[in-house]
Amino acid sequence: MFLSEGGATVTGTALGPAAFVVRVGGDIDHESAPLLQEALDTAGRSGAGHTVIDLSGVGFADSTVLHVLLGAEREHRGAGRELSIAGPFGATVRRLFEITGTAHHFRLRPSLDAALAGSPDTTPDRRDRREDPPAGGAV
Template sequence: MAADTADDSHGGNTAEERRFAVAARQVAGAAVLSLTGELDHDTVEPLRTALAQQIEAAPARIVVDCAGLRFCDSTGLNALLRARAAAAQTEGAEIELAALQPPVARMFEITGADAVFRVHADLDEAFAGTPPG
């Protein structure tokens, strides 16, 4: 996979913020947001902030790496769906998901959201055939 740059963590010192974190970096010209922990009503704000920052930066692709995401409720799903719509409308960017863990994948399957997003098995698959950037 391509070299990573600009590691930027979102999260803080409260118990809720320690339960969830977002780290942003650039890979092969795309923004990658790596999620860790539990995404729910109490922890969603760092994700909303990171998505808004990436949409404003206008990359063609935003890949959300869910390898470290243990839980996602409807609030997290809604944040991703809203960001997907905003990215498509304002910048024409695409938001993709990678490495959905079974509990998170199940929620996306039940709601049909897995048909809305391009979903990759992992980051390697998401960037397969992408020239290093």
């Protein structure tokens, strides 16, 4: 699937029953966010157990996109499916997650390959705290 509106592009690709990849490029805002929603709806209908949203090609994203992502996370969780968001993230996308304090709601991955391989989260609030050293540096 390929969708385009203004300077935004969204493609969806099924990778068999295991994963569905949604690649987003350009500037995504209130006018083009429905493209992302349409691709996520297609991912849901695909039956794939894992949806990866690749935001590495996004130059601009606003709160409308964040709303779509939060809704997708809720739907995936409710259906027992996994949702990952892959980078590397541009400054605008990173700032959107930071300013809104929503990064902890998502499985953020450093790249598409890492998301598909099931790499550890890069979201600070989701890290395994057992790896953190004890207070005072004692072991």
